[in-house]
Amino acid sequence: MFFTCLLLLNIISIIHAQNKKQQHTSSTLEFKTNNPTTTSTQPSSTCSSSTTNRRRLTKQTTSKTTTSKLPHIILIVLDDVGYADLRTFNPTSNLGANTPNMANLWDNGVKLNRFYTQEQCSPTRGALMTARYPMRWRGQHSVATTIHKTWVPDDEEFLPELLREQGYTTVAIGKWHLGHGALRYTPTGRGFQKFFGPYSGAGNHWQHVISGTRFVDLHDDVQQVDGSVQRSHVFGFNGTHSTTLTEQEAVKTIMKHSVASTSPLFLYLPFQAPHTPTQVHKKYVDRNQHIAGMKRREFAGMITQVDDAVGNIVQALHKKEMWDNTLLITFSDNGGQTVQGASNYPLRGTKSTPFEGGTRVPAFISGGYLPLDVRGSTFSGLIHVTDVLPTLRAAMPLHLKIRLPKKKMDGISFWSSILAGNEKISERKEMLYALDPYVRQRGETMRPYITKRDFVPDGTIIEDTGFASKHAAIRMGNYKYIEGLTGRDSWFGADPSHALQPRMWQIGAGQAGDVVQDRPDLVRLSTTKQREYRTGEITDMKLVTMVFLFNVEQDPTESHNLAKEMPMKVKEMQERLKLYKKEMVMPWDGLSSLNGNPNLLQSENGMAQWYDFVGKRKVVDFWNPKEVVMGAVPIRRRGKGKSPPASKL
Numbered sequence: 001m002f003f004t005c006l007l008l009l010n011i012i013s014i015i016h017a018q019n020k021k022q023q024h025t026s027s028t029l030e031f032k033t034n035n036p037t038t039t040s041t042q043p044s045s046t047c048s049s050s051t052t053n054r055r056r057l058t059k060q061t062t063s064k065t066t067t068s069k070l071p072h073i074i075l076i077v078l079d080d081v082g083y084a085d086l087r088t089f090n091p092t093s094n095l096g097a098n099t100p101n102m103a104n105l106w107d108n109g110v111k112l113n114r115f116y117t118q119e120q121c122s123p124t125r126g127a128l129m130t131a132r133y134p135m136r137w138r139g140q141h142s143v144a145t146t147i148h149k150t151w152v153p154d155d156e157e158f159l160p161e162l163l164r165e166q167g168y169t170t171v172a173i174g175k176w177h178l179g180h181g182a183l184r185y186t187p188t189g190r191g192f193q194k195f196f197g198p199y200s201g202a203g204n205h206w207q208h209v210i211s212g213t214r215f216v217d218l219h220d221d222v223q224q225v226d227g228s229v230q231r232s233h234v235f236g237f238n239g240t241h242s243t244t245l246t247e248q249e250a251v252k253t254i255m256k257h258s259v260a261s262t263s264p265l266f267l268y269l270p271f272q273a274p275h276t277p278t279q280v281h282k283k284y285v286d287r288n289q290h291i292a293g294m295k296r297r298e299f300a301g302m303i304t305q306v307d308d309a310v311g312n313i314v315q316a317l318h319k320k321e322m323w324d325n326t327l328l329i330t331f332s333d334n335g336g337q338t339v340q341g342a343s344n345y346p347l348r349g350t351k352s353t354p355f356e357g358g359t360r361v362p363a364f365i366s367g368g369y370l371p372l373d374v375r376g377s378t379f380s381g382l383i384h385v386t387d388v389l390p391t392l393r394a395a396m397p398l399h400l401k402i403r404l405p406k407k408k409m410d411g412i413s414f415w416s417s418i419l420a421g422n423e424k425i426s427e428r429k430e431m432l433y434a435l436d437p438y439v440r441q442r443g444e445t446m447r448p449y450i451t452k453r454d455f456v457p458d459g460t461i462i463e464d465t466g467f468a469s470k471h472a473a474i475r476m477g478n479y480k481y482i483e484g485l486t487g488r489d490s491w492f493g494a495d496p497s498h499a500l501q502p503r504m505w506q507i508g509a510g511q512a513g514d515v516v517q518d519r520p521d522l523v524r525l526s527t528t529k530q531r532e533y534r535t536g537e538i539t540d541m542k543l544v545t546m547v548f549l550f551n552v553e554q555d556p557t558e559s560h561n562l563a564k565e566m567p568m569k570v571k572e573m574q575e576r577l578k579l580y581k582k583e584m585v586m587p588w589d590g591l592s593s594l595n596g597n598p599n600l601l602q603s604e605n606g607m608a609q610w611y612d613f614v615g616k617r618k619v620v621d622f623w624n625p626k627e628v629v630m631g632a633v634p635i636r637r638r639g640k641g642k643s644p645p646a647s648k649l
Contacts (some may be wrong), residue, residue, distance in 0.1 A: 026348045029530070068399050068637035070166065070264040071369040073392060074313070074328040077128070077268075078306065079175065079275040080351060082336020082344040082360060093345050093494040095291050101311030102330065102364070109328075109366025111378040114426075117334050117385045119358045119434055119468070120179050120351065121201060122151045124333045124385055125270070129178070129410035131389035133432050135580065141438040141587035143201055146210070147369060148588055149181030152190075155407075159389050160191030160266060162402040169193060169263045173249045173435055174270035177201040183229070186221065193223045196234075196249045197467035198272065205242040205272065205279040208234075218245075241281070241612050242272040243302070248308035254316040259341055265322070269313070270333075274302035281305065292361035293497030301637065324368035327395060329388060331363035338488075339466075345494040348526075348558040350466070353487040354434040355558055358411045364395050369395070371419065379418055381426025382475075386411035391514055431479075433473035435577075437499075440485075441468040442536060461536045464488075466618040469597040474577050475552070481573035483532070490515065491524040491557065499523040549573070 087505075088103045089111070118124040120141040123134040130152065134140040137156050142571040144151035152158075160170040172192045179185040181200035187195035198217040198610050204209050220232040237245060250269055257265050280552035284301035291297040310330070317323040335358040336342025338349045349355025363383070366375075382622045386409065393402050394415035440464060471484025492499055499522035501514045518525050525531070528545035532538045547564040563570050 016021050037562065064568060068397065069262075069325065070168070070396055072265045072317070072322050072326040073163075073168075073267070073365070074317070074326060074367070075128075075172075075266070075268045075388070076310065076328065076330040077125070077270040078303075078362075079271055079273060080334065080340070080342060081274065081303060081332035081338050082338075082342040082351075083360055083362060084343040084345040085300070085332075085336055085508060090345070095296070095343065097303035097307070097496040098290075099303060099307040101314070103306045105310070105314070105328065105330070105366040106364035108375050109364050109370055110138040110374055112331070112363040112383055113378050113380040113411075114430060115331050115361055115363035115383045115385075116359045116433070117331070117361055119334055119354055121275075121333045123176055125178055126152045126156075127385050127410075128388055129160075130156045130407075131159075131405065131409040132156070132407065133410045133435070133580075134387065135432070135435040135584040136407075136410070138252045138585050138588050140434065140584075141436045144199060149564050150179030150185035152178055153589070154184065155259060156403045158190045158409070159392075160268070162191075162389075162405065162603060163266045164193070166400065166402045167267045169257065169265050170266045170268075171253050172194075172268040172270070173253065174246045174268075175201065175272045175275075188221045188223050188229045192268070194253070195219065195221045197246065197270075202275060203242075203272070204277065206240075207238055208242065209276070214627070231511075239280070241305070243305045243309050244265070246271055247312055250309075250313050251316040254313070254320055254322065257320065257322070259320060259322060264325075265643065270494040271306050271309070271446035273306050274299055274340075274342075275417050276337065278302060278340060284308075287496045291495060293341070293495045295497040296343070296412050296495045318340075326361065326367040327365070327369040327392070328367040329363075329392075335359060335361060338492045339500045341497055343492060343494055343496055345496075346557050348489065348491050349486070350488050350492065354468070354471060354482055354487060355486065355489060356552065357492070358487075359433055365418070369507065374418055374421060377418075377421070377436050379414070380424045381417050382428045382545050383414050383426065384411070384428060384431050387428065389413055391415045398533065412488050429477060430576075431475045432580055433475065433482075433541065434468075435472045435580055436484075436587070437470055437584070438587055440467060442534065459536065459539070464531055464535050466534070472577055472581075474573055474580070476525055476573055476576060478553040479569060479575070480548075480550045480552045481570065482550075483574075483577075484546055485530060486546075486548075487530075488510055489525075489526045489528055489530055493520075493522045496522055527604075539638075 031426040041397060042577030061299070081117065084093040085096050085103060086099045087094065088099075089106070090096060099507055118127055118134060118140075120143050123139050126137065126139045130137065137153055139151050160168075164170050170192045171194045172187045173195070174197045176188075176197060177188055177198050178193070196210065197219065198210075199219060200210050200217050203217050207216075209215055210217045216233065217232040218237065220234050222230050224230060235506055253267060254265070270525060278295075278298050280298055280301040282301075284304045285298050286301075287304050288297045288300040291300055314323065314328075317326055335344045335347075335349070335351045335353075335356075338344070340353075344350060344360075347355065347357035347360060349357035349646065351358050388411065389405075390409055390411045393404075394413035396402065407505050410432070415424060417426050441505035442466065444467070468487030469485035471486050473480065473482040473486075475481075499515065499517055499519075501516045513530070515523055515525060529543050530540060530545070533541065533544045538544070542646070545561070547563045547570065548558070548561050549566055550558045550560065551562065552558065598625065
């Protein structure tokens, strides 16, 4: 009898263990749409008209990470999304955008709590593609404009080039912003087989024209079997939002991908939204009624639309039966721009500054390729955007890994750290935030076009542009050191809608603004006198604080400057920074090429043109004619109406 009971107990134990395992491995991701007054789950309006409360987004598998084949890679880059802009990512603020689909992805993936980028967009994108700090390839100051032939030199290898060598199908859909003054610098010249989207950095989301111009910047480039590239200048989408276009093209790409082939898919999705200008459907604004400030609510609406797009893209991967072998990484390209309504609360600073608010961003990794035992976790180890390339390589099966780039990487893989399950142990112990030797003139926002610069006489008080000048920042262990003119260095609240008075500047590009209130719920002004120096209220630099030291583990809001208390630590970090300065190459001089700027009305007798948005007349040839040997064909027009004349080869 004793042995019979023991046998029965063993059988019951085995059955119980199997049931528990099944419950763990059959968990699902769900669409959730936050009600304006509650947080109850609702189906996404763009994905289904079902009235059920829950909808299955993915199927979890019982297997560990696939080791026999390469994963599909989906790389999503959000534009100017701050640390407090995704509602449930940052627990200190409930005034972020409703993003139920992305929340489900990080809830069933790995939330990357200390993910850092460069201060601005082009440097971040270049660092992502090369796994190298921008100061190594001249990209550390400002962003690519239409006068830059490229932002990253020819001798730097890009991630899609390495992936193609290993058999990947490489597609980029969205904002490029890494230079387009020659064919070899456009996406199809840097490793992508297909590209759809704008070449430049900021444009109208409805009309797809370059900001401040009437020139359409929407392209559909496809590399042919023989290596030639069919380039189409796209005109037929006036009135269709940029986020909708990115979603539609992404879903189309996924559904057309042959799962029977041995070629895995690398899909790079750099969304143009929510970058300024704020342009959004009312229905997405209405889904963020929990935000009182209208400027921030509209900004949040743009993010919610991106979230719906991400949900539909994941659904397409599931429908195509690709999700179980997919690795999806999402992050913002830099901190939020508070003058637009973004929030980096409770962090200090904004986009374009080396403070945490300008560089620490929401990020996560998800997908069926991710091992089961790490899903639903948070990784708080230090990660830099340069780490993405080596991490993707480390995640690949040993016999199928892409090769290392020819140049030494600054990136360090965090794949083994995630698999180890220790949420704070990172291989990265040091990180270069910024190393920018460029001295801005007072009143200058971005690098000015051509040679014109706005010189402001001493003694003139001007509106605060908020942009950094010559500065550098480095982290070693728990300590962070900053030197120089850092740009906007105050603390902004969870909804800074009324903290700034925005002003449009004509030089360069972008928005700046004056701080008009000092309310704890909106903005806490710094006492460094940097703002007063930028505006001209003071001219004596001796009065300006330009050396900072923070223990960012104990003081993540950078509220306590330890520079005077710990002079030896300051000296140690200055010495380390000197080594980087010796390795630095100077940034672009801003006059690399006039080929990419339609406003200049220059011609080099090339083979492709910008067209006026209304009249669609040719205004400038912007390709170097010597590059026709790459196999480019005359542009063709998509959309309604008469096609413009084809260029002569």
